[in-house]
Amino acid sequence: MAAAAAAAALAAADPPPAMPQAAGAGGPTTRRDFYWLRSFLAGGIAGCCAKTTVAPLDRVKVLLQAHNHHYKHLGDSLQALPPGKDSLDCIKGNGAMMIRIFPYGAIQFMAFEHYKTLITTKLGISGHVHRLMAGSMAGMTAVICTYPLDMVRVRLAFQVKGEHTYTGIIHAFKTIYAKEGGFFGFYRGLMPTILGMAPYAGMFQICQNPNLCSVGLSHAPTLLGRPSSDNPNVLVLKTHVNLLCGGVAGAIAQTISYPFDVTRRRMQLGTVLPEFEKCLTMRDTMKYVYGHHGIRKGLYRGLSLNYIRCIPSQAVAFTTYELMKQFFHLN
Numbered sequence: 349m350a351a352a353a354a355a356a357a358l359a360a361a362d363p364p365p366a367m368p369q370a371a372g373a374g375g376p377t378t379r380r381d382f383y384w385l386r387s388f389l390a391g392g393i394a395g396c397c398a399k400t401t402v403a404p405l406d407r408v409k410v411l412l413q414a415h416n417h418h419y420k421h422l423g424d425s426l427q428a429l430p431p432g433k434d435s436l437d438c439i440k441g442n443g444a445m446m447i448r449i450f451p452y453g454a455i456q457f458m459a460f461e462h463y464k465t466l467i468t469t470k471l472g473i474s475g476h477v478h479r480l481m482a483g484s485m486a487g488m489t490a491v492i493c494t495y496p497l498d499m500v501r502v503r504l505a506f507q508v509k510g511e512h513t514y515t516g517i518i519h520a521f522k523t524i525y526a527k528e529g530g531f532f533g534f535y536r537g538l539m540p541t542i543l544g545m546a547p548y549a550g551m552f553q554i555c556q557n558p559n560l561c562s563v564g565l566s567h568a569p570t571l572l573g574r575p576s577s578d579n580p581n582v583l584v585l586k587t588h589v590n591l592l593c594g595g596v597a598g599a600i601a602q603t604i605s606y607p608f609d610v611t612r613r614r615m616q617l618g619t620v621l622p623e624f625e626k627c628l629t630m631r632d633t634m635k636y637v638y639g640h641h642g643i644r645k646g647l648y649r650g651l652s653l654n655y656i657r658c659i660p661s662q663a664v665a666f667t668t669y670e671l672m673k674q675f676f677h678l679n
Contacts (some may be wrong), residue, residue: 383678384461388454390672395449398665403439405657407505410441412650413613414506414621415641441505444517448497452490460486487545495541496534499524502616513620528618537615539630544608577674584670591663598662602654607647610637 399406463482471478491498500520507513514520524533565573565583573583585593602609611633618624627633637646672678 384457386676386678388450388457390669390676390678391453391457392450393672394665394669395453396446397668398661399445399449400439400442401664402657402661403442403445405653406442407438407440409650409653409657410502410505410613411508412653413610414617415649416506416508440507441501441503444497444501444504447517448494448501452494455493456486456490459489484545488542491541491545492538495538496521498541499534499536499616502613503620506617506620524618533618536618537612537630540608540611540615540633543630544605544612579677584674587667587670591667593666598658599655602658603651606651606654607634610647610649 460482463485464478467478467481500514500517503514503520503524504517514523525531527533528536565585569583572585572589574586576582576584611630614621614627614633614637615630621627623636626636634647640646641649
């Protein structure tokens with residue numbers, strides 16, 4: 349969900365006011381030129397960097413959540429990160445994630461602007477509430493549009509050496525389509541995904557609200573802020589503050605939505621799991637996981653690892669996005 353965090357962060361920032369170009373520059377160009385494209389690139393690059401950084405831990409988390417019979421404990425699961433010539437095995441599924449990040453970010457950014465305008469004009473709601481609502485709705489829209497790539501990513505990540513069902517992204521798409529109900533086969537687990545995405549996207553809209561950042565910078569500019577490299581008149585949060593804010597926000601959001609994440613992963617794996625027929629719906633899946641494994645070893649299995657991967661993931665996402673904002677002159 350680092351891509352969601354990065355895209356939500358870029359969507360929360362309104363374009364800067366138009367500024368005329370210097371005389372003789374050749375036309376009424378403004379700072380709004382290609383703002384959406386620059387924001388999209390900044391969020392996409394941040395998401396790619398964040399997901400690649402924690403790709404090995406993401407794979408271990410999937411193995412733990414679905415109780416892969418080869419990896420019953422965290423220590424066993426770390427064996428899924430082989431050294432040397434097999435090192436690429438530890439980032440299985442990351443290719444599908446990289447393909448997913450940019451359309452995910454684009455859809456979320458554009459949907460956020462649309463929902464924000466719609467909520468303001470039709471419902472008359474503004475301020476933090478309309479950002480929270482628009483952020484959650486935009487996150488859900490982006491999830492729905494890119495969900496098949498997420499399913500393929502999980503299927504590839506769950507594979508272990510010697511038990512490969514899929515040879516790659518295209519083969520996974522063809523196999524799922526042919527054997528699991530066609531187009532609808534790619535949307536197993538969508539409901540828990542949406543239910544978990546709402547608080548997640550909303551949390552990041554709150555944590556990354558520019559008004560909250562402004563309050564912090566106005567009260568402690570020396571402690572929290574530094575001049576932006578592309579605009580010395582603008583204060584931005586220091587790198588270590590971004591790291592802390594991103595890590596804390598990610599940990600809180602993941603804790604709230606984690607049972608839905610476990611449910612989603614099991615449903616996405618579908619026929620790969622032996623208990624497939626007992627986990628056809630969200631309710632059945634949660635009931636099965638709770639009944640067989642309980643809360644700590646079931647619905648919250650892998651949460652400690654999730655904290656470990658969550659902090660660097662969100663830290664890299666927010667820090668990279670801040671650097672990209674300056675590189676693309678978004679401040």
